[in-house]
Amino acid sequence: MPVQYTFCRICEALCGLEITTENNRVISIRPDKNNLATQGFACQKGLKQQHIYNSPDRLKFPMKRRGNEWEQISWKQALTEIGDKVQSISKEFHPNAIAMYVGTAAGFSTLHPVFAQGFMTGLGSVNMFSSSTQDCSNKFAVSNEMYGFPFIQPFPDLANVKCLIIVGANPLISKWSFLQVPDPGKKLREITAKGGKVYIIDPRRTETARVTGEHVFIRPGTDLFFYLSFLHEIIHMDGIKTAHVEKHMTGYPAIASLAECWPAERTEAVTGIAPVLLKKMAADYLAADGAALYCSTGVNMGKQGTLAFWIQECINAVTGNLDRIGGTLVGKGIIDFPKFGKRHGMLTRKIHSRVGNCPSVNDAFPGAILADEILTPGIQQIRALFVTGGNPLITMPGSEKLKNAFEQLDLLVALDILPNETVSLAHYALPCTTPLERPDLPFIFPLMLGLQHKPYLQATRAIIEATDAQRDESSVYMDLCRYSGFPIFGSSFVQKLISLFSGKRKISAEIIREVPQAGLLNILLRICGQSSFSRLLKHPHGKARQGHAADFLSSRIVTTDKKVHLAPELLLKASVEIDRQFLREKTNAHKFKLITKRSVTTHNSWTHNYEEFVKAPEDTNYLYISPPDAARLNLADGDLADVTSDTGSVRLPVRISEDLGILTVALPHGWGHQHSGLNVAKKTRGVNVNILAADGPGNIDQVSGMSVLTGFCVDVKRSEEALVAGSWSGKT
Numbered sequence: 001m002p003v004q005y006t007f008c009r010i011c012e013a014l015c016g017l018e019i020t021t022e023n024n025r026v027i028s029i030r031p032d033k034n035n036l037a038t039q040g041f042a043c044q045k046g047l048k049q050q051h052i053y054n055s056p057d058r059l060k061f062p063m064k065r066r067g068n069e070w071e072q073i074s075w076k077q078a079l080t081e082i083g084d085k086v087q088s089i090s091k092e093f094h095p096n097a098i099a100m101y102v103g104t105a106a107g108f109s110t111l112h113p114v115f116a117q118g119f120m121t122g123l124g125s126v127n128m129f130s131s132s133t134q135d136c137s138n139k140f141a142v143s144n145e146m147y148g149f150p151f152i153q154p155f156p157d158l159a160n161v162k163c164l165i166i167v168g169a170n171p172l173i174s175k176w177s178f179l180q181v182p183d184p185g186k187k188l189r190e191i192t193a194k195g196g197k198v199y200i201i202d203p204r205r206t207e208t209a210r211v212t213g214e215h216v217f218i219r220p221g222t223d224l225f226f227y228l229s230f231l232h233e234i235i236h237m238d239g240i241k242t243a244h245v246e247k248h249m250t251g252y253p254a255i256a257s258l259a260e261c262w263p264a265e266r267t268e269a270v271t272g273i274a275p276v277l278l279k280k281m282a283a284d285y286l287a288a289d290g291a292a293l294y295c296s297t298g299v300n301m302g303k304q305g306t307l308a309f310w311i312q313e314c315i316n317a318v319t320g321n322l323d324r325i326g327g328t329l330v331g332k333g334i335i336d337f338p339k340f341g342k343r344h345g346m347l348t349r350k351i352h353s354r355v356g357n358c359p360s361v362n363d364a365f366p367g368a369i370l371a372d373e374i375l376t377p378g379i380q381q382i383r384a385l386f387v388t389g390g391n392p393l394i395t396m397p398g399s400e401k402l403k404n405a406f407e408q409l410d411l412l413v414a415l416d417i418l419p420n421e422t423v424s425l426a427h428y429a430l431p432c433t434t435p436l437e438r439p440d441l442p443f444i445f446p447l448m449l450g451l452q453h454k455p456y457l458q459a460t461r462a463i464i465e466a467t468d469a470q471r472d473e474s475s476v477y478m479d480l481c482r483y484s485g486f487p488i489f490g491s492s493f494v495q496k497l498i499s500l501f502s503g504k505r506k507i508s509a510e511i512i513r514e515v516p517q518a519g520l521l522n523i524l525l526r527i528c529g530q531s532s533f534s535r536l537l538k539h540p541h542g543k544a545r546q547g548h549a550a551d552f553l554s555s556r557i558v559t560t561d562k563k564v565h566l567a568p569e570l571l572l573k574a575s576v577e578i579d580r581q582f583l584r585e586k587t588n589a590h591k592f593k594l595i596t597k598r599s600v601t602t603h604n605s606w607t608h609n610y611e612e613f614v615k616a617p618e619d620t621n622y623l624y625i626s627p628p629d630a631a632r633l634n635l636a637d638g639d640l641a642d643v644t645s646d647t648g649s650v651r652l653p654v655r656i657s658e659d660l661g662i663l664t665v666a667l668p669h670g671w672g673h674q675h676s677g678l679n680v681a682k683k684t685r686g687v688n689v690n691i692l693a694a695d696g697p698g699n700i701d702q703v704s705g706m707s708v709l710t711g712f713c714v715d716v717k718r719s720e721e722a723l724v725a726g727s728w729s730g731k732t
Ligand SMILES: Nc1nc2c(c(=O)[nH]1)N[C@H]1C(S)=C(S)[C@@H](COP(=O)(O)OP(=O)(O)OC[C@H]3O[C@@H](n4cnc5c(=O)[nH]c(N)nc54)[C@H](O)[C@@H]3O)O[C@H]1N2
Pocket: 102, 103, 104, 105, 106, 131, 134, 135, 297, 388, 389, 390, 391, 392, 394, 395, 396, 415, 416, 417, 418, 420, 432, 433, 434, 435, 473, 596, 597, 603, 604, 605, 606, 669, 670, 689, 690, 693, 709
């Protein structure tokens, strides 16, 4: 049976896979021991992904919904009807009346997000939304201000770091974010085995904290105050590399004066971190020959995610740890992307939304205003929405309002592989190929930003062919442009050229066009000065690239004065909120706060349709609560609790866990599948946590548009409803 090598495109670890196929079917998936970077590491999701794709629920043909009934239609009918509707809405109202939401799965393909953007550019609509404002826009917004381009993201040099402080990340489960690190547990153990220090700052004693390092509890949503005190203590410990700061940075006095009011003794009241412990961490950080602070979604999704990340980056910079071996490094992609992007004005456009006047980040608006953009009357009111590789109904805040808004759309089109909750409300579902059915390169972070522990490049061909009418998204967007009467990227030349080289495929009675994906990936590689796609395929386990170097400050920073801007005006202006936030935290100190929690086999909202991943008792999400809090509320394991926020209320069973801090409850997201076309997931009992999260322009981070999905206040009480035969009503 033929064996092929590829890499997984579900999460950022991009694990090398060895896949055996027979008659165009995947027989087995094993980790590729010889993959240059991932060396035999892979997780259950990656190794069993074929079962998710082979589900009888898989979208196979374009589908049109009439009421609750779905009808199979031809591509021609789908494209004609959608194209006509796009044209009429655009003409009658405004191109901005047509919007798009790009989900995470789109980001894991090279061509999908490019062609999705090409469709929107061709259409002339600025109403782009993406999952970034649910996980990381704060990082893009800060980097744009400090380093001159959003896609400059320093990452810890794990091979050499001597003191690593991880804040709000759980790499053992998530496999890191903004850095490709397969087998994170091994990497972390290697740091401590060599005598290095690892601290994990998290409201929950996580799986990562169990592997190695010292766990430090923090009250959710207070990371900014931890960082401010850390900076304060470092200044008082004489830890600033003054000459280095003067040479490479501007704005130091402003951040020093900001940190001055926040000694560890003051912030303990909200963070719960004892001053002696915080000072010990700061001392360890300064003493280390190479140290790094790293944060991820636990910080990003909090109310102060932007300011917190800003201060983190300032600390790494002023202590001389930014751009040094053993500190944080700035990777190199296959092209100098910041320089290229800056020259071509990419991703730095500053536009504001119609509702709430919110700024765009990376040319996308905050997801949390999408419902209001649909519901607020006006010529540019959103009337049509394309959802591509995402499931906003489950993953965005204010799910109930969003559902109501989606139901009012004149046109909702979803490009997906499965009939998720968003698809259930769509007028048209367009079936797409899975990662195993398309050729590809690693996604944008490793490819263009060099966010890789070990730099290498890999290409893959399609492992199997699509069996039914599924198409890759770039082909679908090319056709959507054609039928909507405008060229992709607004360029007739590009549209004609790609069409000229497009192949043809027969599906049932129709002939459809296929974009030359490998050819386009080849052009991308060649423009970036790399060897061809077919040559790269000759390295099935990846091809090594040059190692990382500490040459960012000396030669690659793209601010106009070539210096790191420690105190950008935009962030300083936002910092006036800090005092008020501190008071709010103090006032709310007696309330429960809700945090996030991921598990190995669930990936956001979309791997719940495979029996093995959701076998009872893992057929629901649970509310994790500490033993003292559970005792106080008279809750035993399995009892039902009602969790209520200002926005909504959910009911679910509790699991008592020693790992939670006091007044902290953890609630996994991605559940609430009872109304989808996913026949396995549908039977699961979990609830959608985002019913509790608030949407709207007043509830987002004003600089980055980030939704607040962790660290917000909730009320928890024992439910009056008894658990009957393992079921409950879910939403209260
Ligand atoms: N409360 C709370 N909310 C959260 C989070 C949290 O921690 N807590 N996490 C947030 C995070 S980090 C993120 S990134 C967002 C994710 O938000 P989304 O991107 O909206 O959600 P996903 O569940 O990842 O949806 C991915 C969809 O893509 C489909 N898909 C998979 N592969 C392909 C493909 O190759 N092509 C196409 N066309 N579709 C494909 C899947 O079937 C699924 O429907 O959610 C966020 N929401």
